Amino acid sequence: MPAQTHQHRFDALTADAMRAGGSWKWSRPGLDAHGRGLIGAFVAEMDFPPSDAVADAVRDSVVQNRFGYLSDAWVADLADAFSSFWSDRFGWSVDPERVRPVPDVMTAFVATIEHFTPPGTPVLLPTPAYMPFLTVPGRLGRELVPVPMAPASGPSSRWALDLDALDAAFTATGSKLLVLTNPHNPTGRVLTEAELAAVTALVDRHGARVFADEIHAPLTFDGRVHRPYAATSEVAAAHTVTATSASKAWNLPGLKCGQVVLSDAASAERWAEVGYLPEHGTATPGVLASTAAYTHGREWLDEVLDYLDGNRALLRDADLPGLGVTVPEGTYLAWLDGTGLDLDEPPAAYLAREAGVVLTDGAACGSPGGMRFNLAMARPVLSEALDRLGAALRA
Numbered sequence: 001m002p003a004q005t006h007q008h009r010f011d012a013l014t015a016d017a018m019r020a021g022g023s024w025k026w027s028r029p030g031l032d033a034h035g036r037g038l039i040g041a042f043v044a045e046m047d048f049p050p051s052d053a054v055a056d057a058v059r060d061s062v063v064q065n066r067f068g069y070l071s072d073a074w075v076a077d078l079a080d081a082f083s084s085f086w087s088d089r090f091g092w093s094v095d096p097e098r099v100r101p102v103p104d105v106m107t108a109f110v111a112t113i114e115h116f117t118p119p120g121t122p123v124l125l126p127t128p129a130y131m132p133f134l135t136v137p138g139r140l141g142r143e144l145v146p147v148p149m150a151p152a153s154g155p156s157s158r159w160a161l162d163l164d165a166l167d168a169a170f171t172a173t174g175s176k177l178l179v180l181t182n183p184h185n186p187t188g189r190v191l192t193e194a195e196l197a198a199v200t201a202l203v204d205r206h207g208a209r210v211f212a213d214e215i216h217a218p219l220t221f222d223g224r225v226h227r228p229y230a231a232t233s234e235v236a237a238a239h240t241v242t243a244t245s246a247s248k249a250w251n252l253p254g255l256k257c258g259q260v261v262l263s264d265a266a267s268a269e270r271w272a273e274v275g276y277l278p279e280h281g282t283a284t285p286g287v288l289a290s291t292a293a294y295t296h297g298r299e300w301l302d303e304v305l306d307y308l309d310g311n312r313a314l315l316r317d318a319d320l321p322g323l324g325v326t327v328p329e330g331t332y333l334a335w336l337d338g339t340g341l342d343l344d345e346p347p348a349a350y351l352a353r354e355a356g357v358v359l360t361d362g363a364a365c366g367s368p369g370g371m372r373f374n375l376a377m378a379r380p381v382l383s384e385a386l387d388r389l390g391a392a393l394r395a
């Protein structure tokens, strides 16, 4: 996809307007950054306004008084819409009966640990990782075993799962669960069929399961297409709980609706026994909005992908001395490697103060010295953020 050069309506979203909007992403009290307004580039949501499909669905929820508990019909509509989108986009024909609603992916993660792994067993997590994956297992009394990924070592190389290290960690800890986030937050990797096949062989050898977090599935670039892990083979389908949501691609995380896919009969039976509580917090307007997004939001999604691609190009061309920059293959999250900087504090803290750009500290992702940079903002704002970062790095 070529980067856009013409003026786009998202370009008009100013930093001042975003700050006035009151979102968490744009409000970090206590940070000053030399009196300049802060630019929020940490939490994974987009600054863009919602698609008409989503906005209309939420409005309809109000007008038609759809604030009651979820009906079976609305759940079925969501499952049909999901199934049709995932089939068209990713070639995975999921039986809608196997698609269940949850409030969010993290609820599905908790349910997977609690109901799909032997009590007390540790959880393997490739790092860097989405931050709560590092802390949630401990709150459930489970050991979290971080397994560092192999880092990108140059502009053309890319992050990769360290299969030998995962193998050794399975053996050493007796873990029965691997967290597989693809497309990957925060390295932006979109795993290949061959990489997924290698994971399947490994997990199968250890009699373990995969929690397949595919929340960023529609957000891929340069012709890459997301490959659902459970769709790669019967072996993978039988050891996987897949969790996803329309919340990243259509920007509706506050509407609280995710989807779990049970890709084998035994898992579906288990979910039928234990799924009531994890499903219970799913928001009715979120289900209606997600159904609308999957059904009528495809054009908007393509427009957003095109815009994000332009933002990726801006990052690729940016002058950020001393930083290793990984332009994402998928997701709108870029990984910045600041381990080569000569600082006596975490680079994210230095750049928040000196550049006024708030990034996620890699330490929270399990990789100190790195930073996660959310590119999903108006391009003029991104341009300013990159200029500020460059200036702070040159100072």
Ligand SMILES: Cc1ncc(COP(=O)(O)O)c(C=O)c1O
Pocket: 044, 103, 104, 105, 106, 107, 130, 181, 184, 185, 213, 215, 216, 245, 247, 253, 258
């Ligand atoms: C990879 C990944 N997994 C899970 C989540 C959390 O999703 P949810 O809000 O549905 O729990 C996020 C949110 O940024 C994410 O990036």
